[in-house]
Amino acid sequence: MNLNNLSISKINTLFKKKEIKPSEVYEQVFEKTSQSESILHAHLKIFQEEAINNSKLSDERYLKGEELSKLDGIPIAIKDNINLKNHETTCSSKILSNYVSPYDATVIDKLRKCGVIFTGKTNLDEFAMGSSTENSAFGPTKNPWNPDCVPGGSSGGSAAVVSVGSAIASLGSDTGGSIRQPASFCGVVGFKPTYGSVSRYGLVAFASSLDQIGPITNNVADAKLVFNAIKGHDPLDATSIEDKSVQIPKDKTAKVGVIKELMEDGISEDSKREVEKTIELLKAEGNEIVEVSLPLTKMALSIYYLIAPAECSANLSRFDGVRFGLREPGETSYEMMENTRAEGFGEEVKKRILLGTYALSAGYFDAYYGQALKARSLITKDFENKFQDVDYLISPTTPTPAFKFGEKTENPLEMYMSDLCTIPANLAGLPAISIPTGLSSEGMPLSVQIMSPAKTDNSLLDFSEKIEKLVGFTLKPTLLEDSK
Amino acid sequence: MKNEIDIEAVAKLAAINLSDKEKEKLGKDLNIILEHVDALSKMNLEDEEISIHPLRKELTLREDVSSEFLSHEEAMSNSPQTEDGQFVVPPSLD
Numbered sequence: 001m002n003l004n005n006l007s008i009s010k011i012n013t014l015f016k017k018k019e020i021k022p023s024e025v026y027e028q029v030f031e032k033t034s035q036s037e038s039i040l041h042a043h044l045k046i047f048q049e050e051a052i053n054n055s056k057l058s059d060e061r062y063l064k065g066e067e068l069s070k071l072d073g074i075p076i077a078i079k080d081n082i083n084l085k086n087h088e089t090t091c092s093s094k095i096l097s098n099y100v101s102p103y104d105a106t107v108i109d110k111l112r113k114c115g116v117i118f119t120g121k122t123n124l125d126e127f128a129m130g131s132s133t134e135n136s137a138f139g140p141t142k143n144p145w146n147p148d149c150v151p152g153g154s155s156g157g158s159a160a161v162v163s164v165g166s167a168i169a170s171l172g173s174d175t176g177g178s179i180r181q182p183a184s185f186c187g188v189v190g191f192k193p194t195y196g197s198v199s200r201y202g203l204v205a206f207a208s209s210l211d212q213i214g215p216i217t218n219n220v221a222d223a224k225l226v227f228n229a230i231k232g233h234d235p236l237d238a239t240s241i242e243d244k245s246v247q248i249p250k251d252k253t254a255k256v257g258v259i260k261e262l263m264e265d266g267i268s269e270d271s272k273r274e275v276e277k278t279i280e281l282l283k284a285e286g287n288e289i290v291e292v293s294l295p296l297t298k299m300a301l302s303i304y305y306l307i308a309p310a311e312c313s314a315n316l317s318r319f320d321g322v323r324f325g326l327r328e329p330g331e332t333s334y335e336m337m338e339n340t341r342a343e344g345f346g347e348e349v350k351k352r353i354l355l356g357t358y359a360l361s362a363g364y365f366d367a368y369y370g371q372a373l374k375a376r377s378l379i380t381k382d383f384e385n386k387f388q389d390v391d392y393l394i395s396p397t398t399p400t401p402a403f404k405f406g407e408k409t410e411n412p413l414e415m416y417m418s419d420l421c422t423i424p425a426n427l428a429g430l431p432a433i434s435i436p437t438g439l440s441s442e443g444m445p446l447s448v449q450i451m452s453p454a455k456t457d458n459s460l461l462d463f464s465e466k467i468e469k470l471v472g473f474t475l476k477p478t479l480l481e482d483s484k
Numbered sequence: 485m486k487n488e489i490d491i492e493a494v495a496k497l498a499a500i501n502l503s504d505k506e507k508e509k510l511g512k513d514l515n516i517i518l519e520h521v522d523a524l525s526k527m528n529l530e531d532e533e534i535s536i537h538p539l540r541k542e543l544t545l546r547e548d549v550s551s552e553f554l555s556h557e558e559a560m561s562n563s564p565q566t567e568d569g570q571f572v573v574p575p576s577l578d
Binding site for chain 1: 502503
């Protein structure tokens with residue numbers, strides 16, 4: 001049985017009807033992994049033995065009619081900055097290359113209780129800092145649609161495994177677009193939930209006020225299923241929000257705002273075309289489309305590149321060679337720390353720590369971090385005001401399709417620009433999703449991004465399912481067929 | 485805002501030893517970024533409030549009740565060097 005394009009619900013039905021077993025699904029998924037891994041390098045660890053054993057346990061549960069949830073027996077890959085007990089969590093960094101987590105992240109605990117089969121840990125830009133996985137200390141991941149192109153980042157491995165079929169779904173983390181941008185580059189769905197709706201406990205912190213865990217999946221229904229399995233208030237995360245969702249009425253057509261500033265300079269014709277195509281389809285269904293101006297989105301990159309590095313410099317101060325990870329010798333404790341951090345961190349991570357340290361240092365705090373936090377409040381209010389008038393906002397997910405390796409490594413701003421459309425949702429804490437809609441002239445996937453008010457995640461997912469059906473994009477990369 | 489970064493001073497604060505090559509490359513990159521973010525300094529935000537949580541939510545703390553978590557041994561299991569349940573580090577003073 002070919003699993004291509006089957007939703008998790010459909011697979012679950014087949015499990016229940018005894019038409020296929022979880023261990024057989026894992027076998028197929030592992031087969032894809034064996035075929036693709038030498039080309040893609042999407043994984044840092046593959047849990048073959050453990051996954052086989054767990055999928056057999058799932059077989060037995062279905063046999064007895066005692067399955068734990070719709071996700072029971074579903075193979076899911078995990079980004080390697082999320083802790084799984086007794087497994088390494090490297091964050092693609094030399095400084096954590098020997099770290100073994102003594103505990104499960106809350107999202108892992110929840111998925112474990114659902115009977116999910118964890119397939120392995122996926123590659124990322126070091127500490128989730130980057131947009132291409134070129135910053136992984138263990139080598140980059142390739143894009144399944146064209147291995148000369150990046151898969152996006154930082155959750156590049158998580159997007160690539162779903163795209164190629166070596167997992168049915170994956171978890172990523174999104175600080176400035178790290179779920180949505182790679183999902184777009186790899187032609188799959190990527191969802192960043194409302195800030196605080198999914199616990200960050202056990203996610204290695206990069207920028208705590210922006211980080212959010214979310215699913216990468218083949219379709220919107222799968223994203224909804226995984227999101228609802230991992231969401232919920234967690235007393236172990238002080239920023240976690242109460243589980244009170246807000247609904248946008250479903251029984252009417254929607255009013256959708258097109259963000260003017262994200263359809264202007266710096267956005268490729270390819271990316272604009274996908275938004276225009278989607279708008280036409282929505283219009284034909286009776287939805288109202290209006291142009292919306294959010295001028296501050298043009299400042300989002302500047303705000304982000306002060307807040308994120310500032311928080312990262314504080315968060316990454318824990319990597320000091322004392323409690324965990326790498327240690328390089330030194331005559332004094334301070335020398336040991338300086339040597340350890342010099343050896344353990346890669347260039348991009350050092351750059352962001354230095355930038356954040358500078359922005360937080362005496363004399364600069366108010367001018368940089370303080371000013372950025374105030375501007376962030378203003379952006380958040382701007383979004384709130386616009387959502388008084390529209391139900392959803394639409395934009396491209398990325399300014400361009402996936403780019404080639406090395407194309408944006410010389411000038412940091414060029415790389416940062418690839419998150420231009422995704423960063424605003426992180427600053428305002430909003431839910432945002434990337435839905436694949438078509439291919440570029442070069443045959444690389446393109447997507448649209450839909451945003452909605454905070455806590456309306458399930459409404460956003462329902463609306464996105466409608467868009468997905470209207471667009472009808474079902475193509476998959478032909479990498480494995482081509483390599484035969 | 486000032487736009488020239490004293491890379492050596494910042495590296496010292498961040499406790500990262502940088503090679504001369506890194507100082508040059510990272511210094512250049514950081515100045516490019518600082519020039520870009522300088523646009524923020526032109527915004528008049530005097531009356532705006534600072535919010536840490538994007539949804540402007542108060543951070544909540546757990547009840548101050550002890551609970552089962554990691555054992556002492558588990559919590560220290562990743563340390564490069566321990567002795568008698570304590571972390572071992574080089575001297576802190578020269």
